[in-house]
Amino acid sequence: MRDGTGLGAILGATLSVMMALPVAASDLLLIGGTVHTGKGTAEAILIRDARIAFVGPAAQARLAASNARIVDLHHAAAFPGFVDAHGHLTGIGMRELTLALEGTASIKDLQSRLAAYAKAHPEGPIIGSGWIETHWPEKRFPNRADLDAVIADRPVWLKRADGHAGIANSAALALAGIDRNTADPDGGRIEHDAAGLPSGMVIDHALGLIDTRLPPPTPAMRRAALQRAMALYAARGWTGIHNMSVTADDIAVLTELAGQGKVPIRIDNFMTPEDSERVLSDGPWSDPSGMVRIRGVKLYADGALGSRGAALLQPYSDAPGNGLVLTSSEHYATIFAAALKAHAQIAVHAIGDRGNRLVLDAFQKAFGSAGGAALRWRIEHAQILDAADLPRFAEMGVIASMQPSHAVDDFYFAPARLGAARLTGAYAWKSLLATGAVVAGGTDAPVEKGDPRIEFYAAVYRHDLGGFAGPDWHLEQAVSRDQALRMFTAAPAYAVFRDNDLGTLEVGHIADISVFSADLMTVPPKEIPGARTVLTIVGGRIVYQEKR
Numbered sequence: 001m002r003d004g005t006g007l008g009a010i011l012g013a014t015l016s017v018m019m020a021l022p023v024a025a026s027d028l029l030l031i032g033g034t035v036h037t038g039k040g041t042a043e044a045i046l047i048r049d050a051r052i053a054f055v056g057p058a059a060q061a062r063l064a065a066s067n068a069r070i071v072d073l074h075h076a077a078a079f080p081g082f083v084d085a086h087g088h089l090t091g092i093g094m095r096e097l098t099l100a101l102e103g104t105a106s107i108k109d110l111q112s113r114l115a116a117y118a119k120a121h122p123e124g125p126i127i128g129s130g131w132i133e134t135h136w137p138e139k140r141f142p143n144r145a146d147l148d149a150v151i152a153d154r155p156v157w158l159k160r161a162d163g164h165a166g167i168a169n170s171a172a173l174a175l176a177g178i179d180r181n182t183a184d185p186d187g188g189r190i191e192h193d194a195a196g197l198p199s200g201m202v203i204d205h206a207l208g209l210i211d212t213r214l215p216p217p218t219p220a221m222r223r224a225a226l227q228r229a230m231a232l233y234a235a236r237g238w239t240g241i242h243n244m245s246v247t248a249d250d251i252a253v254l255t256e257l258a259g260q261g262k263v264p265i266r267i268d269n270f271m272t273p274e275d276s277e278r279v280l281s282d283g284p285w286s287d288p289s290g291m292v293r294i295r296g297v298k299l300y301a302d303g304a305l306g307s308r309g310a311a312l313l314q315p316y317s318d319a320p321g322n323g324l325v326l327t328s329s330e331h332y333a334t335i336f337a338a339a340l341k342a343h344a345q346i347a348v349h350a351i352g353d354r355g356n357r358l359v360l361d362a363f364q365k366a367f368g369s370a371g372g373a374a375l376r377w378r379i380e381h382a383q384i385l386d387a388a389d390l391p392r393f394a395e396m397g398v399i400a401s402m403q404p405s406h407a408v409d410d411f412y413f414a415p416a417r418l419g420a421a422r423l424t425g426a427y428a429w430k431s432l433l434a435t436g437a438v439v440a441g442g443t444d445a446p447v448e449k450g451d452p453r454i455e456f457y458a459a460v461y462r463h464d465l466g467g468f469a470g471p472d473w474h475l476e477q478a479v480s481r482d483q484a485l486r487m488f489t490a491a492p493a494y495a496v497f498r499d500n501d502l503g504t505l506e507v508g509h510i511a512d513i514s515v516f517s518a519d520l521m522t523v524p525p526k527e528i529p530g531a532r533t534v535l536t537i538v539g540g541r542i543v544y545q546e547k548r
């Protein structure tokens, strides 16, 4: 019939395209691997019109499928979509675009990375992040002289991995107007050397002295950062993120990208207090596609443990002082009242036992006699808890949003900072779960890498990636595989009011699915971080597929 030329060939080609792409969306059938539904296991899963149409035996799934595109999992394991319940999307993308100092092995290594970056980027200030000195052979913080020795004529500003401290060279200090007479801002500290000059190290609220003097990222850079971060997250197997401390500018970019179909994963946003006006007056809202949702406000109660900014009930065990309180109870009361009226969610960063108690007390006051269970307010990190406060999360319905890899990183210095007694309430995932609290798992990327496998490994094994755990790491707080799976699937769904259609793979739920090459529920812990992302499906659409 076809003559290979002319109209017949064109018609034939058109017909075959039409047959390959029927007008009605075809089913997607996943078979050939284990499906962990969050409630059990199954052989196959059938997706129709973005939702799950069938979960069960493969033979039955084939019968139910019409026009199905079949995806053979080749013994990989499918899970409900993994969601990072605490990350910073712009920061994740900016880390990819600026000087990345993760894994820096020493001050010498920091210097050589800085020199290489400066050579490749010959103009303007140099901004970097991700260094952490706890393993360094020099056994000290870097200082401005270390940086000046490499770059003296351009500002250099390098943030510690926890984001609560930074090191500046002399040009950056001069740009910020910081000299020996500059007073510490409230909730911040400028470190000095023996001669009384600024050492280059600044902590917590003092970071703003330098941040605000550096040229902010251009809109084009922010857009590039967000796109880079979303693609990276889809490739790691995340189907969503709870995006923390978000600006109105970021929301403008994200909603624009969503309108163009360029948002591959679900983004639930908690705004900075400065940009929370809309959500605190109108309540939560979403872009038309539903991919970018604005849930509420993110606040800070205290700093971080590493830089001794976490607010403790008793002084630090290895230095005077008991940390920094960053938000007053009056400020909480004003924002909480507005949030209650608008049905906006509140998320508060609290690390130290005093920081956590202050937030729990402020929540309790805001909830009043009505209680807070319906509100799903959250404490971000909930790292160090006094024994008296641990049961309050479950009692008050407060979500503990915790990052397993933080424990593994922090246990190198947490025993020194806290002493043995306080460690029993530190990174106490299992104890919190035992009280009935909802524990949502996250990464705090770019503080941590932002990888679901690394977090799952840390949650179930509580060892570092080299397989090491110290005698005081409280391994009894490692959670079961089922608990870890819930921390990254059902709990994040609950924490943003999506448990009615996300978080487990069951008929009627939206098809958000993460597929990894190894079965995280059964392989030895050491094999978890090395599992590859095979497939990431969001709303029934494949947003990442491993190339074979």
Ligand SMILES: [Zn+2]
Binding pocket: 086, 087, 088, 244, 444
């Ligand atoms: Zn964070």
